[in-house]
Structure formats: structure tokens, C-alpha cells
Amino acid sequence: MDTKTKILNAAELLFADKGFTGTSLREITSIAEVNLAAVNYHFGSKKELIKALMKRYLDELTPSLVKSLTEVLESEEEQDLEDVFSAFVEPLLSLNELRENGTSNFLQLLGHSYTDSQGFLRWFITTNYPGIIDNFTAAVHKVYPELSSEDIFWRLHFTMGTAVFTMSSTEALIDIASNDFGLKLDVADVIKRIIPYVAAGVGAPISK
Amino acid sequence: MDTKTKILNAAELLFADKGFTGTSLREITSIAEVNLAAVNYHFGSKKELIKALMKRYLDELTPSLVKSLTEVLESEEEQDLEDVFSAFVEPLLSLNELRENGTSNFLQLLGHSYTDSQGFLRWFITTNYPGIIDNFTAAVHKVYPELSSEDIFWRLHFTMGTAVFTMSSTEALIDIASNDFGLKLDVADVIKRIIPYVAAGVGAPISK
DNA sequence: TGTCATTTTAAACGGGTGTTTGATATTTGG
DNA sequence: CCAAATATCAAACACCCGTTTAAAATGACA
Numbered sequence: 051m052d053t054k055t056k057i058l059n060a061a062e063l064l065f066a067d068k069g070f071t072g073t074s075l076r077e078i079t080s081i082a083e084v085n086l087a088a089v090n091y092h093f094g095s096k097k098e099l100i101k102a103l104m105k106r107y108l109d110e111l112t113p114s115l116v117k118s119l120t121e122v123l124e125s126e127e128e129q130d131l132e133d134v135f136s137a138f139v140e141p142l143l144s145l146n147e148l149r150e151n152g153t154s155n156f157l158q159l160l161g162h163s164y165t166d167s168q169g170f171l172r173w174f175i176t177t178n179y180p181g182i183i184d185n186f187t188a189a190v191h192k193v194y195p196e197l198s199s200e201d202i203f204w205r206l207h208f209t210m211g212t213a214v215f216t217m218s219s220t221e222a223l224i225d226i227a228s229n230d231f232g233l234k235l236d237v238a239d240v241i242k243r244i245i246p247y248v249a250a251g252v253g254a255p256i257s258k
Numbered sequence: 259m260d261t262k263t264k265i266l267n268a269a270e271l272l273f274a275d276k277g278f279t280g281t282s283l284r285e286i287t288s289i290a291e292v293n294l295a296a297v298n299y300h301f302g303s304k305k306e307l308i309k310a311l312m313k314r315y316l317d318e319l320t321p322s323l324v325k326s327l328t329e330v331l332e333s334e335e336e337q338d339l340e341d342v343f344s345a346f347v348e349p350l351l352s353l354n355e356l357r358e359n360g361t362s363n364f365l366q367l368l369g370h371s372y373t374d375s376q377g378f379l380r381w382f383i384t385t386n387y388p389g390i391i392d393n394f395t396a397a398v399h400k401v402y403p404e405l406s407s408e409d410i411f412w413r414l415h416f417t418m419g420t421a422v423f424t425m426s427s428t429e430a431l432i433d434i435a436s437n438d439f440g441l442k443l444d445v446a447d448v449i450k451r452i453i454p455y456v457a458a459g460v461g462a463p464i465s466k
Numbered sequence: 467t468g469t470c471a472t473t474t475t476a477a478a479c480g481g482g483t484g485t486t487t488g489a490t491a492t493t494t495g496g
Numbered sequence: 497c498c499a500a501a502t503a504t505c506a507a508a509c510a511c512c513c514g515t516t517t518a519a520a521a522t523g524a525c526a
Contacts (some may be wrong), residue, residue, distance in 0.1 A: 053473080053474085060304050069277075069279065069373060069374060070280045071277065071280045072279045072374065074512075074513065074514085075513080075515090076512080076513080077516065084474085084512095085473095085474055085475055085476080086476090086515095087474080087475070087476090087515085087516080087517090088473085088474075089402070089514090089515095090514080090515060090516080091474080092473095093332075094516095095514080096514065098520090104313065139286075146437050159422070161373060164319065164423070164427045165277065165369060165370065165373050165423075165426045165427065166277065166280070166373075194516080199416055200439050200441070201451075203435070203438070203439065204435075204451050204455075205455055207424065207427075207431060208420045208424060208451075208452060208455050208456075210423075210425070211297075211419055211420045211421075211422075211423030211424050211427075212416045212419045212420045212459075214419075214423060215369075215418070215419030215420070215422060215423040216415065216419050218372060218373050218415060219372050219373075219415075219419075223415060224488090227411070227412075230411070231408050231411070233408070238270070240412075240468075242319065243409075243416075243491095245465075246414060246462040246463065246464075246465045247412075247413055247459040247460070248416075248459065249462065250458040250459050250460050250461065250462030250463070251420075251455040251456065251459035251462075252455070253458065254454040254455050254458030255454065255458070256454075257453075257454045261503080261504085282482075282483065282484085283483080283484065284482080284484095292504085293505055293506080294484095294485095294505090294506090295485085295486080295487090295504075295505070295506090296503085296504070296505090297484090297485095298484080298485060298486080299503075299504080300503090303484080303485080304484065304485095317487090343526095395503055437494080
């Protein structure tokens with residue numbers, strides 16, 4: 051495995067777990083078993099490393115997400131909101147085949163992108179999201195025409211919040227679920243529980 | 259105003275905005291206009307300062323939240339999930355009377371508690387939440403008896419995720435809403451949009 | 467095989483971190 | 497009013513940070 055990949059893998063593990071500001075390059079290069087200077091040599095800076103890390107997932111996710119949402123959009127069959135969200139779920143879960151814990155790692159990284167560093171979210175959305183947002187908005191509009199694009203915008207972000215936040219604290223939650231309810235859970239279980247929730251949330255009646 | 263309060267106020271501002279790891283004691287003491295050593299003198303350590311900051315809100319919020327949920331529980335009138343969540347909203351919004359931007363500051367701090375530092379969430383929940391969780395579970399169970407306490411547990415956390423995450427990125431979202439939709443929004447607006455969403459989410463039909 | 471570009475390395479750089487110290491003010495209570 | 501407790505202060509401590517440097521190792525190719 052080449053140095054760049056070793057760095058990306060170690061960075062993914064640590065960033066997802068401890069956030070961007072909470073993880074040092076020395077921890078990353080130590081776990082990756084490469085020299086400290088390698089990060090700046092191969093990526094330029096810590097910030098660029100973070101972007102490269104997100105790009106590795108987005109290059110995989112964006113096309114399959116757009117494709118999946120387009121299918122919903124162009125389908126002749128009648129569809130509901132659970133279908134729209136299942137269109138999200140499959141591409142997200144397929145990240146697990148790409149890399150171990152791919153799905154939860156990506157969602158945790160996404161969460162840190164929002165909360166760790168100011169402005170990062172803006173860059174992230176404006177450079178990567180417009181296509182996905184438009185597709186999602188169109189898909190929801192198709193199955194729920196009364197909902198304004200403004201409402202859809204907000205409910206999309208509530209939904210992202212639910213997913214991202216839940217994944218960010220998955221470990222703790224699975225811990226608690228195990229202690230208090232004697233349940234053994236994994237990411238797929240959690241996602242299955244989320245879908246009805248967010249589908250109902252997005253499909254909520256419009257309050258005046 | 260005494261030194262302890264000056265420190266707490268400055269810390270609240272900075273921690274909410276930039277997270278715990280992203281804020282230094284020097285920034286805090288500089289804005290608070292107190293000596294750097296004052297934090298360790300009055301609080302012992304940075305970690306203890308964070309706990310004291312959360313405690314300042316929780317001591318205010320927990321009793322009024324328990325009271326509000328108990329009222330829902332003991333009410334003779336018929337109630338729905340929006341009533342249950344309104345029971346949350348009023349105590350939360352009343353934090354705005356306690357301190358400027360109290361509501362969003364607290365929710366942002368809560369968000370950082372989840373994502374910034376490992377283990378902090380566990381401490382937070384186990385030492386502060388059991389009463390609130392029990393009350394919420396009972397209140398939801400009252401208006402939606404078919405839902406298992408397991409389902410309620412998950413949907414409560416999805417709901418917290420929605421609220422906390424949304425508040426953590428409120429600035430960015432309000433920015434985007436302003437640019438893309440020409441909307442001027444504040445925290446109360448956002449909360450009003452969240453309620454139907456989470457009420458519908460918690461009230462979603464049970465999937466087998 | 468020898469040259470040249472690429473990659474890796476150890477070491478240092480300047481600066482920021484939380485915390486501690488010991489001296490100096492300030493406030494409090496007999 | 498003065499001694500004792502409390503609070504503030506500048507300075508230093510030891511450590512960790514991201515980044516840069518320049519030399520050493522490795523690779524590709526003629």
C-alpha cells in the first residue's frame with residue numbers, strides 16, 4: 051500500500067473518532083507508520099488532507115446517489131417517501147463494501163465537517179452538493195407536491211442532522227442500547243430504524 | 259460581575275462557536291478580561307470549566323423540563339405528540355431569557371459535548387438525563403401507547419440529533435437560507451419548523 | 467551503470483497549549 | 497486596624513502543534 055493511502059486510512063480512522071481539531075498529524079503518521087513530513091509532502095497541509103479524505107468518499111458516493119435519486123425521479127411506478135430515502139440508504143450502505151465501517155466513518159466525518167471548523171461546511175456544500183440537493187428536492191417534490199422547496203430544504207437538513215448526529219454518537223448509543231435494552235446493534239440496524247422516522251418527518255403535514 | 263461569571267460567559271460564547279478543542283483558555287481569558295491563571299484557580303482545569311458551563315444550564319433546564327413533561331403526563335385532556343414536544347420547546351426557549359442566545363448556545367454546547375470529546379456524552383447522559391429520558395418516554399407512551407419503549411428511546415435520540423445538529427450549524431444554515439431563499443431566520447423560526455418534523459418522526463408508524 | 471527525479475527521513479523551527487509557581491493585591495472578619 | 501484568607505498577576509514550565517529544511521535513500525530510465 052502506498053504512503054498516500056496509508057495516510058488516508060489512518061486519518062479516516064482518527065478523524066472520524068476524534069474530529070479534525072482533536073487529531074494531530076503525529077498521531078496519524080504514527081498509526082500509518084510513515085514519516086511525519088509525508089503528510090505535507092503528499093497533501094500540502096492538514097486542511098488539504100481533510101479535503102482529500104472527503105473527496106475519496108464523495109467521488110464514490112455522489113454518482114451513485116445521483117443515479118439512485120434519478121431512478122426514483124424517472125420511475126413510472128407510484129412511490130412514497132420511504133422509497134426516496136431508501137434511494138439514499140443503498141448508496142450510503144455500499145460505502146461499507148468500499149472500506150470497513152465506510153458508512154459510519156463517512157457520516158461521522160460529515161458531522162465533523164459541520165461542527166469542527168467554521169466555513170468548511172459552506173465549501174463542502176457549494177462545491178459538492180448542489181446536484182444532490184436538487185435531485186433530492188425534485189424526488190421529494192414528486193411524491194409530495196404540496197411541499198414547498200423551502201420546506202424540503204429544511205427537512206432535508208433536519209434529516210441530515212438525524213443521520214449524521216446518530217452516526218457520530220453510534221458507539222455511545224449502541225453501548226446504551228446494549229446496557230439498557232440488552233440489544234446488539236450495528237449500523238444497518240440503526241439505519242433501518244431511522245428510515246421510518248425521517249420519512250415521516252419529511253412527510254409531516256405542513257404547519258401554517 | 260465576578261471573575262467566575264466573566265469566565266463562564268466568555269467560555270460559553272467561544273465554546274459554542276468553535277467547540278471545546280478549538281477554543282483556548284487564552285482566548286477565553288482575553289475576552290473575559292481576566293488573568294489566564296484565573297481559570298485554573300476558579301475551576302481547576304479546562305475540563306472542569308466545561309462541566310461547570312453545562313451545569314449552569316442544566317440546573318436551570320432540568321427542573322423545568324421535568325415539570326413540563328410531568329404536566330403532559332398528568333393532564334386529563336387528550337394530547338398528541340406536538341404537545342409533548344411543545345413541552346420541550348418552552349423550557350428550551352426560556353433559556354433565552356436567562357442569557358442572550360441562551361437556547362442556541364446551549365444546544366450548540368450540547369452538540370459539541372457529543373462530538374468533541376469521547377466519553378463526555380456518557381458522563382453527561384448518565385449523570386443528568388435518566389429523569390428526563392424516563393419522563394419523555396412516559397409522556398410519549400401516554401399519547402402513543404403502541405410504541406415500545408425501545409422505539410421511543412431511539413426516536414428520542416433521533417430527535418435530539420435533529421435539534422442539536424441543526425442548532426450546531428444554525429449559522430451556516432441561516433446563511434444558506436438567506437442566500438438561496440432570501441429568508442431571514444432566527445432560532446425560534448427554526449424550532450417552529452422542527453416541531454412538526456420531529457413530531458411526525460416520533461409518531462411514525464411502527465415498521466415490522 | 468550512472469544520472470536525475472521522486473520519495474523518505476531526522477531534525478529543527480516558531481508558535482500555541484494547559485498548567486503551575488511565587489509574589490503581589492485585595493478583601494474579610496475579629 | 498491589622499492579621500488571615502482570598503484573589504489576581506506576570507512569568508515560566510514542559511509539552512504538543514503544523515510546517516519546513518536539507519540530507520539521505522530509493523526509484524526509473526537511458
